[in-house]
Amino acid sequence: MKKASMILDRDYQIGKVDPRVFGSFIEHLGRAVYGGIYEPGHPNADEAGFRKDVIEKVRELGVPIIRYPGGNFVSGFNWEDSVGPRDQRPRRLDLAWFTTESNEVGLHEFADWAGKVGSEIMYAINLGTRGPENARDIVEYANHKGGSKFSDMRIKNGKKDPLGIKMWCLGNEMDGPWQMGHKTAAEYGHIANEAAKMMKWVDPTIELVACGSSSSQMPTFGDWELTMLNECYENIDYISLHRYYGNPTNDTPGFLARSMDLDDFIHTVISICDAVKGKKHQKKQINLSFDEWNVWYHSNEQDKEIWKREKWGPALPLLEDVYNFEDALLAGSILITFLRNADRVKVACLAQLVNVIAPIMTRKGGGCWAQTIFYPFLHVSRYGRGTALKAIVNTPVYDCADYEGVPLVDATATLGDDGSVTVFCVNRDMKEDFCLDLDLRSFGDLRLAEHILLHHDDVKAVNTEENPGNVTPMAGPGGKAEDGKAEIRLPALSWNVIRFEKK
Template sequence: MANEITKAKMVIDKEFKISEIDPRIYGSFIEHLGRAVYGGLYEPGHATADELGFRQDVIQMVKELQVPIIRYPGGNMVSAYNWEDGVGPKEDRPRRLELAWRVIETNQVGTNEFVDWSKKVNSEVMMAVNLGTRGIDAARNLLEYCNHPGGTYWSDLRKQHGYEAPHKIKTWCLGNEMDGPWQVGMKTPTEYGRLAAETGKAMKLVDPTIELVSCGSSNSAMPTFPEWEATSLDHTYEVADFVSLHQYYGNRDNDTANFIANSLDMENFIKTVIATCDYIKAKKRSKKTMNLSFDEWNVWFHSNEADSKLEPWSIAPPQLEDVYTFEDAILVGSMLNTMLRHSDRVKIACMAQLVNVIAPIMTETGGGIWKQSIFYPYYYTSVYGRGIALNPVVSSPKYDSKDFTDVPYLDTSIVYNEEKEELVIFATNRHLENILHVDVDIRSFEGFKIVEHVVLENNDPKASNSIREEKVKPHTNGQSYTEDGLLVGILPKLSWNMIRLKKSN
């Protein structure tokens, strides 16, 4: 029966702390792929373009999301990329065959331009180096170009290019998905581990203040997972500060209940990588705990068929332009919940990607801009999910689906911002038919009252947005209420919710 009530319970306590949340968990990713850069960030002829050719409508929308760090320039593209092609006078920059996505790369945007853009959106850069076709030399030179103050060949070249002050890029990825057969310069875990360890060693000699990310498996379905992590980390454990995770999900079977349960797979992936890291820690008698950088995650499958028909060697064609549905937004909300529940180890995460390419923000070349369904859970979690992650004690009825057993109808993460005296509950109701009533014990938050209950809901799981019509957008008419140390959360069927409470004076 539709619209019946299912009941769940939860206890939230100030003492049930998981971790301080690293803001970089709300990071994103821009690759030289499709219209992410050209026609996305950068469109000199656009009506909103600034003096550097960047679209200011895109800048404003990215700023809304409060993205703290953005990974760049790839992705698969970085594994055959020569960074020197993208610096210096634009008229001198070569056009290259870009092998990962089989397009022409014009190199009109490169390292310096991306640093300029990231400052405009109040974000840090997470730079990836090429360990596919290149290695130690190119990586140390790029780092010297970016971070060294001056008085050397590469740092003085940066100054000649108009950048007197160093960029001070802190976080660097040692390659990308090096276990993938699709990668130019694919490596075995031992080959990668040796190269990454020696590259990282050289980079930290250039700048000891940087942080390094060692490549983990391209996804949890790789036949070498988690042996790849164990073998490569055996080499990189002491030089790296993070290991990467990548994961995408798609509803190819058109099974909503099964699709929205995929965050359980993500949870298992995270737990397995943590266990593997801790095994290497024990094996090495190391005092260092390896943290996780989930630096590619999203839903990705809608555009696969269209992408297979593209002619090669065009410039910035529309690639990976998934149009996201309401049910995609539900899963994205749960993926964010999953990472927050593991914020003691997941310190960086990057929604892949940011503009046009499997992205929350879409543009028309020469035209307008619009928000995809997945924009909203990302926006609210980024803006209000700052502080301490708490571990709720949850009692929820469950269901089984094609690939998963014991899927809780209630999926949640809790954030307590002591400074603002604010408690935020992010909650997904996975039930396709029933309202979920959640009795939440909040006695340790005496005097806290609901200031807003944001709901993302839609009767059509396949509803999506376009530049003409926004069918999937949140409202603030949530029905939750508090009484006698209890919060009664009323979560509509198949919905993502944010319930925000503040201490009343």
Template structure:
């Protein structure tokens, strides 16, 4: 199969916000306990945080991490996680029918985030609580001192404020599964009043208002319009969530789903423009796609288990073991975010450790990289700079999600500081290689290197016993030629092609 791609220095999309490669940790399953935190583990530091996990997170270079939820946050009292650990209460978590020990709270997470090289993105409970608890939380975290909440932080061992910049005003408040679900009108009013109060504390905060939980919600996209009309003057982002499933085991249909993602982003971007025009505003509101990932391998079984178990602490839950097929999907999702980086400024893979995550751990044992760790790492480390507007000519196929799905999914970035062009390319075809001529207009290529992730078995997985079954390898499918570079992309493959200018 032939393809033609044109990358021009004259046609760019946007400068990519590095937070496009953000992550997420929720008090859910083993994400926190025996995930990032396991006192007594051979790799635990003085605070009980696993150094082996921190090393894997640092290698991902994820600049921001959302915490502590998720559904968990909608019935969470942040005060339970501060002060002496022996005095912290155990609570029943209604979101996942588990028991929360509160041995990790804001102090422990903030220290972990610093060690892991990531900034905090904190979520506020607007389900069971409201404005007053929200302003107390922000004051505790960000105010220097001299007030009740800031002095309590200092008493609890942290003199300087953490100065967290990004705050989420609740989580999935449209969802009937959410503690404290609200209508768009109810939520819009509460979110706006909370935002006003937080701006009174610090007008420079970046505030994220809840959009639809997914694009199949019956209230979508009217929810976005109603909420934004209520909050537009106070917020900076509207959050979107999407998870990707392949219950039917149909790879072509599965790999078409990112087109639905693109349509979701485009629709919400249009709603933002509509509200902006209606309000005659100059204010720019962007999208924080702060939950996304593949989630289906154990989802139905886990839903049944949660309904019947008796409030366990840190159970094994939502621990999808990803395969090579999921590498292709995650690559296509990340490419979509790059191509939409003009409006999607923050995105958070959900989640980071153990719970539908790129990193897995065994209690008392090792930590290892899942298959999806690799495309995320490659994009996070090399997909920085400026997103390029590529012209792509390639054959297509029709799917349930949309017609005319291109067999080649490709995104490109220019890192002017490093003097490199990087292309991320996924061949969706099961049996045909793609021979792609990439024309470089306004660029002078010096050398090219090709990294590939490929396996003959779509079900191939990385496990504790075999952690390197699916890994990136150097390849020889790219060379300088013609007006740019010539690529050969094998069937069902993920490629990163880096051009030194």
């Protein structure tokens, strides 16, 4: 059996884990809303038309914040369309996804649903086809107590108390030519700054996320951040990062190494933020909101066929990736990477939550089940809160087409407020188990409470409505823990959660 080691110390701390790192995303795209969270007439629908089985699954994940309503969708969206009497709301062509939006579910309905799942809203405003005035208006509508045009409109529409939305995205992926109202970095930085000023004048308590690059592969990456931040640094709080990964060549070792790209992306953006901070002699630190991340490639070809057949249809079944076991392993490494950067990554949104590149799937009129990526997210959301520890990991490495020195054991750990220690790790070795030696002496007398394992012999194994338990967590082989040391067996190609508690 191969060997790896990890040294942990309660004084080696990266920082507190912000619970919003376990956020997610619902866009008016595909079947995320209609046929996903909302399906009137379904046997499991509540009085408002929301599926109770989906609510239960979302609550299980413990998602503290959900980005809404987009995404590309938001760059052509008029927020006023989504409030007021439903029979008076307009149907609109959505140029982002070539579908028709009914606006049957709008801001009030989504706020009610978010309350049911225990989440706050991270609301994205349109800075594509609209501007600062509309941004100011929606903050007034959502957050002002009353006595003004838009707050009184909210009250008339049935919400006496403010919605209290505290986190706002200043547009979406404005660096992308595919975006409605695409702008240069200077143009976007200026309009984001003006919107930010006006929004905070209405409600000084809100936090704002400016659009960073939509991918580290964008030709403008780096220059976009520098130019944009130079325009709006003083009035924003976070910069966004988006990244999706695929495995079209079926290269599992190369695919599982892609979290190294994520780590580089994060560190580069941090460096740029701090460079602008220094240039401007600012005391304020800009942190990171990784508000779109996932594996996304399985559904690309089927989506092209859907658009050929059904362009402008409502709630088309778009972006419905069916996730396999290796996707879950990469999702685990992405979450590990966020924990390792917990001092600066304060928000992250798994994109998305239901049906659209999602951990939760539904069938119209039918069941609801968890995809493979559901489980690493569940585990880190449940056990990764507290303080991120700086783990010293010694592991063999491998090289692949795009990366050198890839750790075969990708691992990190958190310290819970109750003194528990949780280790998260992915064994990337395709064939061999590892013995992980842990040094835990600084934490006192700990016992091995649990070893949770996610493994399947077939890297392409998936969960379905008919077989939802094909790839699910099980008890791991565990090991021994005594005198501040532990030895844990990590099966080949596996996701592992090792929990230690005080005796």
